[in-house]
Amino acid sequence: MVSLGIIGYxxxxxxxxxxxxxxxxxCVLTVADLKETNLAKVRKxxxxxxxxxxxxxxxxxxxxxxxxxxxxxxxxxxxxxxALEADKHVFVEKPLASNVEQGLHLVxxxxxxxxxxxxxxxFLYTGAVxxxxxxxxxxxxxxxxxxxxxxxxxxxxQHDVDVLWDLAxxxxxxxxxxxxxxxxxxxAAGISHIPGKPEDVAISLVSSKTx
Numbered sequence: 001m002v003s004l005g006i007i008g009y010x011x012x013x014x015x016x017x018x019x020x021x022x023x024x025x026x027c028v029l030t031v032a033d034l035k036e037t038n039l040a041k042v043r044k045x046x047x048x049x050x051x052x053x054x055x056x057x058x059x060x061x062x063x064x065x066x067x068x069x070x071x072x073x074x075x076x077x078x079x080x081x082x083a084l085e086a087d088k089h090v091f092v093e094k095p096l097a098s099n100v101e102q103g104l105h106l107v108x109x110x111x112x113x114x115x116x117x118x119x120x121x122x123f124l125y126t127g128a129v130x131x132x133x134x135x136x137x138x139x140x141x142x143x144x145x146x147x148x149x150x151x152x153x154x155x156x157x158q159h160d161v162d163v164l165w166d167l168a169x170x171x172x173x174x175x176x177x178x179x180x181x182x183x184x185x186x187x188a189a190g191i192s193h194i195p196g197k198p199e200d201v202a203i204s205l206v207s208s209k210t211x
Contacts, residue, residue, distance in 0.1 A: 009031050030061060068091040080096075
C-alpha cells in the first residue's frame with residue numbers, strides 16, 4: 001500500500017484525490033491547500049483524509065510514501081525538491097518545472113536519492129493515444145512522415161508559463177510515446193496578446209531530419 005500526501009486542491013487536485021482514493025494499492029492520507037474553502041470540500045467528500053494549510057505537515061509525515069503536487073507551475077520545482085529531500089517519491093502535474101534547468105535539477109536529485117519522479121502526462125493513458133501507438137507499431141499506418149497536432153480545447157490557461165510550456169507538452173509527450181524516432185531539432189515561436197505576459201499563441205516545429 002502506497003500512502004500519499006497531495007499538495008493542491010484547486011483545479012486538478014480533486015481529480016488526483018479521487019483517482020488515488022479509488023485505486024487499489026493507494027491511500028490518500030493528507031491533502032494540503034492554502035485555502036480553507038478547498039479543504040472544506042475535501043473533508044466533506046473524504047472524511048477520513050487529514051487536511052492542512054501547512055505543507056510541512058505533508059513533508060514531515062513518516063507515514064507518507066509519496067507526494068503528488070498539483071499547484072501553480074512556478075511552485076513545482078521548490079515543492080518537488082522539498083519532497084525529494086524529505087525522502088518521498090514525487091508525482092508532479094505537467095509541466096515538471098518552469099524551465100529546463102529546474103527540470104534537470106529535479107531529475108538529478110531524484111536519481112541521486114533513488115526516488116521515483118513522475119510527471120502526469122495524462123494523454124499517454126487514454127485509449128485513443130494507446131490505439132495510435134498500437135497501429136504505428138504494427139505498421140498499419142505505413143511510414144510516418146508527418147505529425148500534425150492542433151489544440152482546440154485549451155482547458156485551464158496557466159498564467160505563470162507560456163502556452164507552449166503549458167499545453168504543447170501534451171503533444172510532445174504523445175509524439176515521444178507514439179513515434180520511435182527522436183527529434184534532432186526543435187524550434188518554437190510565440191506571441192502574447194497582453195504586453196508583459198507569457199505568450200498565449202505559439203507554433204512549434206519538431207524534426208527528426210538532419211537537413
